[in-house]
Amino acid sequence: MDEFKLTENRLKHDQLPFGKVMIVGLGMIGGSFAKALKERGLAELYAVDRREGELALGVSTGVIDYPAELTEQFIAQMDVIVLATPVRAMASVLAEIKPYLAAHTLLTDVGSTKGSVVEAAVTVFGCMPANFIPGHPIAGAEKSGVLAANPQLFEKHMAIVTPVADSDPVLVDRLHRLWRAIGADVVSMDVDHHDHVLASSSHLPHLLAYTLVDALANSDRSQDVFKFAAGGFRDFTRIASSDPVMWRDVFLANKDATLATLDQFTERLADMRDAIEQGDGASMFGVFTRAKSARDHFLRLLEQRTIAPQKDTSSVSLSVLPASVIKGKVSLPGDKSLSHIAITMAALSRGVSHLTNVCLDGGVRVTIQALRDMGVVIETLSESSLRVHGVGLRGLKAPIAPINLHQSELSLYVLLPVLAGQPFVVSVTADDPLLNHVRADVFDLMRAMGTELEFERKDCLPVKMCPTQQAAFSLSLEGASQKLIVSAFMACLFAEQEANLTEAPEDVTQMEVLLQGFGVRISRSKTAVSVASGELVSTDVEIVADMYSCAWMALLASLLPGSELVMTNLGLDARAFAYFTLLKQMGADIELPDRNAAGLYEGQVLVRFAELSAFQLSVDQTCQLRTLMPLLCVAAAYAKGESRIEGIGQLPYYHEDRVLALVEACNLVQVNAQVESGCLRIDGGVPQGGELDCAGDQYLALAMLVLGARSKTVTQIEDCQTLLEEFSELDAQARQLGLHCSVAQ
Ligand SMILES: NC(=O)C1=CN([C@@H]2O[C@H](COP(=O)(O)OP(=O)(O)OC[C@H]3O[C@@H](n4cnc5c(N)ncnc54)[C@H](O)[C@@H]3O)[C@@H](O)[C@H]2O)C=CC1
Ligand SMILES: O=C(O)C(=O)Cc1ccc(O)cc1
Numbered sequence: 001m002d003e004f005k006l007t008e009n010r011l012k013h014d015q016l017p018f019g020k021v022m023i024v025g026l027g028m029i030g031g032s033f034a035k036a037l038k039e040r041g042l043a044e045l046y047a048v049d050r051r052e053g054e055l056a057l058g059v060s061t062g063v064i065d066y067p068a069e070l071t072e073q074f075i076a077q078m079d080v081i082v083l084a085t086p087v088r089a090m091a092s093v094l095a096e097i098k099p100y101l102a103a104h105t106l107l108t109d110v111g112s113t114k115g116s117v118v119e120a121a122v123t124v125f126g127c128m129p130a131n132f133i134p135g136h137p138i139a140g141a142e143k144s145g146v147l148a149a150n151p152q153l154f155e156k157h158m159a160i161v162t163p164v165a166d167s168d169p170v171l172v173d174r175l176h177r178l179w180r181a182i183g184a185d186v187v188s189m190d191v192d193h194h195d196h197v198l199a200s201s202s203h204l205p206h207l208l209a210y211t212l213v214d215a216l217a218n219s220d221r222s223q224d225v226f227k228f229a230a231g232g233f234r235d236f237t238r239i240a241s242s243d244p245v246m247w248r249d250v251f252l253a254n255k256d257a258t259l260a261t262l263d264q265f266t267e268r269l270a271d272m273r274d275a276i277e278q279g280d281g282a283s284m285f286g287v288f289t290r291a292k293s294a295r296d297h298f299l300r301l302l303e304q305r306t307i308a309p310q311k312d313t314s315s316v317s318l319s320v321l322p323a324s325v326i327k328g329k330v331s332l333p334g335d336k337s338l339s340h341i342a343i344t345m346a347a348l349s350r351g352v353s354h355l356t357n358v359c360l361d362g363g364v365r366v367t368i369q370a371l372r373d374m375g376v377v378i379e380t381l382s383e384s385s386l387r388v389h390g391v392g393l394r395g396l397k398a399p400i401a402p403i404n405l406h407q408s409e410l411s412l413y414v415l416l417p418v419l420a421g422q423p424f425v426v427s428v429t430a431d432d433p434l435l436n437h438v439r440a441d442v443f444d445l446m447r448a449m450g451t452e453l454e455f456e457r458k459d460c461l462p463v464k465m466c467p468t469q470q471a472a473f474s475l476s477l478e479g480a481s482q483k484l485i486v487s488a489f490m491a492c493l494f495a496e497q498e499a500n501l502t503e504a505p506e507d508v509t510q511m512e513v514l515l516q517g518f519g520v521r522i523s524r525s526k527t528a529v530s531v532a533s534g535e536l537v538s539t540d541v542e543i544v545a546d547m548y549s550c551a552w553m554a555l556l557a558s559l560l561p562g563s564e565l566v567m568t569n570l571g572l573d574a575r576a577f578a579y580f581t582l583l584k585q586m587g588a589d590i591e592l593p594d595r596n597a598a599g600l601y602e603g604q605v606l607v608r609f610a611e612l613s614a615f616q617l618s619v620d621q622t623c624q625l626r627t628l629m630p631l632l633c634v635a636a637a638y639a640k641g642e643s644r645i646e647g648i649g650q651l652p653y654y655h656e657d658r659v660l661a662l663v664e665a666c667n668l669v670q671v672n673a674q675v676e677s678g679c680l681r682i683d684g685g686v687p688q689g690g691e692l693d694c695a696g697d698q699y700l701a702l703a704m705l706v707l708g709a710r711s712k713t714v715t716q717i718e719d720c721q722t723l724l725e726e727f728s729e730l731d732a733q734a735r736q737l738g739l740h741c742s743v744a745q
Contacts, residue, residue: 018043018178019079022068024093026054029110029140030084031149035063036182039151046074054146063149075100080178083109083117088249091120098124106171106178107132112198112246114162114191116253130168133175136160136194137184138202142241155183162191199257200401204265206247207258209240264400286389289379290372297369318701318720318731320708321740322689325562328737331569332550333729334359334384334543337486338514340367340414342541345518346388347376347396348418348493351538353518356385357569358543361726363408370415373399374422390538393493394422402427402462407434412461413483414490416442420451420465421494429462436460441484448473449491472496474528478503481652482627486511492531493520504529507574508599510544516598517541544571549730550605551579551628552702556739557607558588559638559710565607565737572601578621579628580605586612586639612639614684619647626655630703633662636682637671637707649678661700662707665692669711689713698723702730705741716744 046068139157159179334357346353375397492499557565593603636643666673669687689711694701701723708715
């Protein structure tokens with residue numbers, strides 16, 4: 001908005017950012033739009049209305065500069081013309097404008113339906129003019145008329161722009177700027193999609209409110225109904241005070257999409273009627289729980305957009321002071337990926353599961369919401385525990401709208417195979433940056449499952465998935481990422497017979513133990529892992545600690561003199577065990593639990609301070625420990641002697657990038673580190689402290705915190721917003737245990 005802030009001096013219209021703007025239909029929306037532009041000094045405002053009184057009011061209240069008419073004199077010289085009449089009046093207005101419309105003029109509208117407006121334009125012009133770009137602000141009120149104009153109406157609200165194939169891109173861009181300039185968040189959308197979405201989100205609620213009030217007003221007891229109406233009635237029916245002409249037009253104009261959503265809703269209402277008639281409390285409870293959590297979720301999203309200021313993600317830094325001591329007993333937050341998997345498994349099993357120590361971060365909430373959208377009742381019992389009422393392996397219900405994975409990559413990898421295994425067609429979408437990102441790995445897996453996929457862009461979300469007969473399948477996991485391995489195991493649950501995964505990790509993982517808890521049978525031979533599921537059974541699970549968190553805490557306690565730390569809820573797999581074993585080989589004082597029958601080292605770990613000495617890693621060891629590499633770089637930075645880590649160049653690029661960032665950080669704090677021919681050498685010493693930048697990566701931020709924890713002076717780490725969001729509990733726990741660090745904005 002500030003990009004267009006002008007000085008006090010009025011500028012001539014050709015110096016104003018949007019020149020001359022004419023509103024046709026100076027009511028509540030047209031008036032709000034005009035006033036928003038005028039108050040910000042962005043345009044010279046003209047208006048036309050079939051009611052002259054509105055124009056006079058518009059001038060006298062300062063909403064517009066000049067009244068106008070639909071004549072050549074006015075139309076030909078406008079830079080922008082905005083149609084803000086009820087939608088069915090637009091065809092006749094377009095016909096009046098057509099003879100004088102200049103090619104450079106941006107013609108747009110604010111109508112609540114878009115298909116009908118495009119149809120009107122095509123009828124009048126013979127085709128959709130390149131300079132007519134339809135639009136629709138998702139902001140309004142139940143009031144009408146120019147006196148209800150509110151120049152702040154569009155601030156932090158969505159505005160949808162619906163260009164068509166022939167639309168002039170320069171004008172599409174100008175329309176985006178126009179809405180942005182008055183504070184709206186602008187998105188482009190396909191006309192048909194707009195009409196379907198709005199039919200559900202806006203048109204149906206208006207229809208229900210009008211019908212409810214009318215039905216009750218005509219009932220025998222109407223006097224008392226209104227007399228004793230509580231707040232709920234008032235909230236639910238506010239929009240029944242909206243303008244009847246406008247809404248009659250909307251339903252005439254968006255007939256098909258409204259009927260489709262009305263039919264779906266009528267079915268759901270009939271289900272509720274049955275539930276009441278049969279005293280089926282469980283069904284009612286299911287609908288109410290899902291609806292409550294869906295609404296709470298939407299409100300949170302909405303509040304983020306309308307209330308929270310744009311976050312400056314790079315402005316938060318963490319400072320760590322030397323001379324901390326870590327002492328105490330701690331139960332670490334549950335692993336994120338295991339939390340996604342456990343909730344999904346509980347949803348797919350039969351019966352009720354209790355999950356504790358669940359990491360309920362934003363991504364996990366996305367998975368929960370998606371499962372709720374498909375009929376699973378998930379109760380939140382506390383900040384980290386859930387009760388999940390499972391529906392069976394193929395018991396999910398088709399969602400009424402596309403499943404939105406927002407920005408959660410883990411939800412994508414866990415849920416796609418589950419959706420592919422259901423007996424219904426489902427569309428999956430997401431927000432940037434998850435949208436339009438090529439993911440051949442997981443979509444190849446979907447194809448191996450026998451799923452038909454329809455994309456707008458190959459192997460990118462959004463996708464439409466159509467189930468076909470599930471085949472038995474065998475898959476190689478050679479070189480697969482951790483996320484793809486999760487997907488592959490989830491996919492195996494839906495195979496017709498036993499599924500085989502070749503080149504799978506040799507040792508049992510935490511995920512496998514979790515799956516076995518829900519009744520999945522997993523067996524290993526030399527060459528493959530076989531997975532057989534059948535029906536899943538509900539169970540109670542405590543999610544074990546996140547591996548990076550416990551590896552981080554252990555290193556911190558090892559390095560800080562006087563430290564003595566007990567971590568209680570660990571379930572270490574082979575990789576985590578290898579990390580701890582390496583630290584012990586370096587001289588660390590660590591007591592590990594024994595291996596249990598399931599193959600995990602489960603229980604508590606005790607860590608005390610000890611001086612560390614240098615270590616060497618072969619290419620294979622480096623690959624095995626790749627996710628923990630930032631912490632190992634820091635261990636090497638403090639260890640006596642030169643550590644050598646082979647195979648850095650063979651790591652996936654994101655792991656290699658982290659190592660390179662750590663090499664730079666070491667050199668900044670005057671610890672000698674370099675990579676030569678894929679081999680990293682770090683000559684341990686005493687870091688000096690200084691200013692480091694983790695570039696928003698929470699794993700690097702944690703490693704850099706340890707790097708600063710025993711250095712000579714203060715270490716400041718920039719760009720720690722993500723760390724504080726993703727690992728908030730960990731950071732708080734570390735402080736409680738004695739780590740001296742503070743947040744600075
Ligand atoms: N009310 C709301 O909350 C929202 C409305 N919209 C859309 O905005 C448009 C306007 O709605 P409101 O401002 O609420 O209505 P309104 O009733 O306040 O204003 C409409 C104005 O258009 C004028 N008008 C009607 N036919 C005309 C014609 N043939 N030529 C010239 N002027 C004419 C009327 O005299 C009136 O002043 C509608 O298309 C509606 O779908 C979009 C978003 C929100
Ligand atoms: O008043 C309300 O709550 C609305 O729903 C406003 C509204 C009405 C119509 C639209 O096309 C967009 C927004």
